[in-house]
């Protein structure tokens with residue numbers, strides 16, 4: 001309901017959601033229905049199209065590229081007139097793409113399963129909004145040009161490298177029912193339209209479907225928009241990075257937020 005009220009002044013965004021994962025059997029039969037009904041009741045007027053994809057097919061690499069480019073756009077600040085900026089952005093996107101492909105294909109040590117969850121819109125919905133977004137985050141699916149407008153990773157693992165470790169649930173056996181969200185971002189042109197909320201909601205459904213009981217997210221102490229988004233989405237404070245560690249890693253200090261599923 002909060003979602004509906006936050007969107008009253010904005011046109012509904014009819015997105016599609018594409019969880020990309022290493023294992024096409026990673027999602028239960030009910031998941032598609034759950035995502036569709038949660039989306040249509042809470043946020044969007046049109047039905048979602050949810051596709052459960054295998055990364056083995058090179059076809060989907062196009063969408064991972066688009067997600068990688070959206071992440072570079074969202075997590076780095078560039079001066080458009082800086083020398084060599086296009087080359088630098090391409091280099092960062094290539095690095096993110098290779099790392100993302102490795103994670104979702106299940107090759108990364110210590111990760112039980114990783115899914116890249118994207119929201120996308122048809123190119124025709126975005127073209128008039130931003131040339132840069134249209135050209136940098138475009139991919140083709142079933143003969144249609146689409147734009148990745150929001151993305152994140154859902155990581156089923158005990159901990160993420162260089163990050164504070166969640167304490168729940170206590171690990172008693174081989175089962176990992178803990179997961180972390182990472183690389184959460186929404187295209188700047190579409191901020192404050194409820195896409196962040198929707199992305200977290202879909203991620204919770206996928207995590208629940210995997211049997212995750214405890215979902216975590218790390219957020220920089222000075223990232224007010226993201227902190228508010230997580231807290232309004234039901235995450236609560238669990239712990240924080242010591243100042244010395246943040247200094248050592250040369251980055252803003254992180255908070256660790258938890259949500260039970």
Ligand SMILES: CC(=O)SCCNC(=O)CCNC(=O)[C@H](O)C(C)(C)COP(=O)(O)OP(=O)(O)OC[C@H]1O[C@@H](n2cnc3c(N)ncnc32)[C@H](O)[C@@H]1OP(=O)(O)O
Pocket residue numbers: 002006074075181182183184185186187190191192193194195196197198217218219220223224225226228229230232
């Ligand atoms: C684990 C990690 O990855 S942490 C990194 C998080 N990502 C980033 O910092 C990347 C850059 N930022 C973004 O991509 C976006 O700003 C996000 C993902 C944080 C939010 O996405 P949006 O689609 O704009 O969020 P959405 O519209 O769903 O808003 C949800 C709530 O977040 C909060 N919020 C979002 N943006 C802002 C803002 N600029 N200022 C204050 N609060 C904000 C609000 O509380 C909002 O709810 P309300 O509108 O009911 O008050």
